[in-house]
Amino acid sequence: MSESRVYPVPASFSDAHINAARYREMYRQSIDDPAGFWGEQAEQFLSWDKPWDSVVNADLTIGKAEWFAGAKLNVSVNCIDRHLPARAGQTAFIWEGDNPADSKHITYAELHEAVCRLANVLRERGVKKGDRVCIYMPMIPEAAYAMLACARIGAIHSVVFGGFSPEALKDRILDSDCQTLITADEGLRGGKKVALKANADAALAACPNVHSCIVVQRTGGDVAWSEGRDLWYHEATAAAAGDCEPESMDAEDPLFILYTSGSTGKPKGVLHSTAGYLLQAAMTFKYTFDYREGEVYWCTADVGWVTGHTYIVYGPLANGAISLMFEGVPTYPDAGRCWEVIDKHQVATFYTAPTAIRALHAVGDEPVKRSSRASLRLLGSVGEPINPEAWEWYYRVVGDSRCPIVDTWWQTETGAQMITPLPGATDLKPGSASFPMFGVDLALLNEDGSEIEGAGAGYLVVKSSWPAQIRTVYGDHQRLIDTYFSTYPGYYFTGDGATRDEDGYYWITGRVDDVLNVSGHRMGTAEVESALVLHDKVAEAAVVGFPHDIKGQGIYCYVTLMDGEEPSDALKQELVKLCVQEIGPIAKPDVIQWAPGLPKTRSGKIMRRILRKIAENELGSLGDTSTLADPSVVDSLIENRAG
């Protein structure tokens, strides 16, 4: 809120789809008359097999959202077939490989054929409407084909990030009883191979219900083979027909499950539905990015995260856009890669995460200045709060002070962008996600649940249903209600804190629960703790976040050993390895501090607030420690502070 600079809408956006007056008018309508507003959007953005009986039927007190009841449509038809008359020869995806010499264009006609062939393979293997299919893939076009092939036949996909460990993959396959897996021999990132099939084999050893494992040949590396279960993607699709009758789906039929971390327990299978999700994905894509026909748009997310689902695949394709998919990492072969790719493919919109911006900023301006970036029109940010310094660098150096930045706040659970500037409508304040998107009714609450009027700071909640709202936690509907709709009855609780300034701009301050955001990856402290206590020598562990220059948040672990066990560097390494093994490399602890005792209340509850302050090195503001069972524990932790 200390930020005073404001960047007005540039003249180059004076003919944007949405200007300031239009934003105000449409936003007002979307809140006053949601059914009228979304009904119009639904006609404009999607093709339907059968119209709806009612637009919305929702009740946040029980977490219920039903949109476009009675309607029928197919997502793959909306993303592919309906564009064919005009765009068969237009590029749908530009694929840029890990190796800068590797890239290709896939037209809408080619996409149609690839998706149909794979959909036929799935049907031949017995996959039916409603069956769950797990996708564990590198960033190659086949990952998108797999998602769309599922959508075509009404199967529910569950994409698991290719950086997750076999253990994490196994848990996710079992939780939603996926019986089919689509993977690749190996992935390729930053010149390094990722043993996806070997990981899959390790996971599948404990998943007896998986009858089919479809393997894309990406690197040609050696893989083990399970006859009968495993099949090569290229062989199976070559033998399948190039056309496939789509399944006409109910608006509320599930489209996908995506696992995400919460403050307690195991990751939750967030379930999204067909019509509402696709509509909001399509609408936000067009308006937030002010997308123009024929432009090249690049979102650097992985398809393993919700950003990859909504803004690499569904949102762009629903608009007939050209979406760039990047296999590699921003620093390979060097830190100039992104800017080179922008020039190479004439990218107009670049959408990435603050952690990448900070990492590239740290390298300096030279790799950016080597490129022209003349094709760039718009920049985007997503996944975590962007600090004003990173914002300014992104704006000034990457965007040459001529490209607006859309800082988009949303969540796996919201399915699509919820708070964002619109480039033709919003004067930008660095670090602020600014205003709610159409149809998003926000409030800030005090601790006691009362709404804050005007400027202030509080818990960010949503007051009424939106089309891409989470429908359930797969297999555990009660958990949906407990997690999102019980803290403040009648509201959707985001888990984020925010402030609102005098001009109504929202500033997201970050999670208020035990969820970490490490390099834009969401992780529950409980997940890391569970991994640590698997070690025989560990009695107890408490994990908190701390500010990290590049990652946003780092992982700080307090570990109490069993009686008689001695701390050692070797043991630290074992614990780091255990986290990587159980979750994946993204869960690698930054700091492990040996803690002979943890600060607990007399009833035995760990006081995380104190542990957070010690990790943050905010020793002057530990707050009240008088309710601790043994206050001396705190002194000892401070004395032995690590990192």
Ligand code: WTA
């Ligand atoms: C955080 C990613 C500030 C937030 C799309 C949220 C953000 C969590 C922003 C969801 C932003 C996402 N500014 N914080 N622009 N975008 N977040 O489910 O804490 O991976 O609750 O979805 O990321 O992470 P998720």
